[in-house]
Amino acid sequence: MNQKLSILAFLLLISSSCLAQGAEQIIRQNISAFSKALVDRNYDALVAAYCDDAKIFPNGTNILAGSESIRTYWTPSEDASSITVYHKIIPEEITIVGSTAYDYGYYEGRSRNADGSEVPWRGKYVVVWKEVKPGEWKIYMDIWNRSPNE
Numbered sequence: 001m002n003q004k005l006s007i008l009a010f011l012l013l014i015s016s017s018c019l020a021q022g023a024e025q026i027i028r029q030n031i032s033a034f035s036k037a038l039v040d041r042n043y044d045a046l047v048a049a050y051c052d053d054a055k056i057f058p059n060g061t062n063i064l065a066g067s068e069s070i071r072t073y074w075t076p077s078e079d080a081s082s083i084t085v086y087h088k089i090i091p092e093e094i095t096i097v098g099s100t101a102y103d104y105g106y107y108e109g110r111s112r113n114a115d116g117s118e119v120p121w122r123g124k125y126v127v128v129w130k131e132v133k134p135g136e137w138k139i140y141m142d143i144w145n146r147s148p149n150e
Contacts, residue, residue, distance in 0.1 A: 023096045026137050027103065027129055034139075035087040043075045050139045051130050057143035085118065086110040089125070099131040100140075107144065123147050 030049060037045035047067055050056075055065045056073060064073055076083070092105035108122040125144035129137045 022135070023101060023131070023137060024094050026135060027094055027096075027101060028091070030129075030137060030139075031089045031091065031103075035089055038074075038084050038087045041083070043071060046074045047071045050142070051132060054139055055141050057141070059145040082111040082113045082119070084109055085112045101129040101131075101137065103127050103129070121146055 034046065034049050037043075037049065047070055050067065050070050052067055053065070054067075054070060055063050056070055057063055058073060064070060087109040088107065090106045090108070091103045094103040095101060104124070104126040106122060106124050108120070110118050110120050112118050123144055123146035125142070127139055127143075128141040130140040132138050
């Protein structure tokens, strides 16, 4: 009996580890898709990366909540003087706990100004993820701030 319980506990441990690895892979794919959507100026895909009740915490502003506020933040105004031409997120750690996960790390990018000059930038971030359906992870909270230029 004890041996059967030990085997069952071991199998549960392995299966939960496999599920976490699958979730981490999905989150990493979502991270890459987010950067691609930003560079491609695909604002529908950017908004779709977030939960309906998501919150973002941009540096220097109030907390923005919900899909419409997030869309407004990410969509540049018609007179925007620069566009993002490169964006990469570099996670330092991704931790999954049940149907919630978090990751933190660094991001880097480059913007092109109207005169053709490019400006590099980088910073740090923390994202809280929510599993909204089995195997579907979306951003619930997103906070970031830029590092000083070197």
